[in-house]
Amino acid sequence: MERGTKTEQVEEAAAYLGLSGRTIWRRLAALPEWHDGEYVVDDLVDSIEERTCGYCGNPLPITASARRAYCDDICRQYARRRRLARQDSPAAA
Ligand SMILES: [Zn+2]
Helix, strand or coil, X not given: CCCCCHHHHHHHHHHHXXXXXXXXXXXXXXXXXXXXXXXXXXXXXXXXXXXXXXXXXXXXXXXXXXXXXCCCHHHHHHHHHHHHHHHHXXXXX
16 A cells, blocks of 8 residues: 555544544654654554553543653552552452
């Protein structure tokens, strides 16, 4: 299949990921490769798909920073509670 224009790729990626084209453009603008004229939409999709929440396994929001490990504060808190509960568990003693 012939590769489309950047706009087509962005629209495709947006539809695939269920995000707005504007979000994809914003995310792409942060990638240095994009400015070199390379089409990196596929790479972006891959990188987004690889990133999932450490608690529920849902994909992280596209706007999540590189260091973010959970999809939201609730998952972050539950993951912390689960970790603490494991440490307190008598079965582990
Ligand atoms: Zn989550």
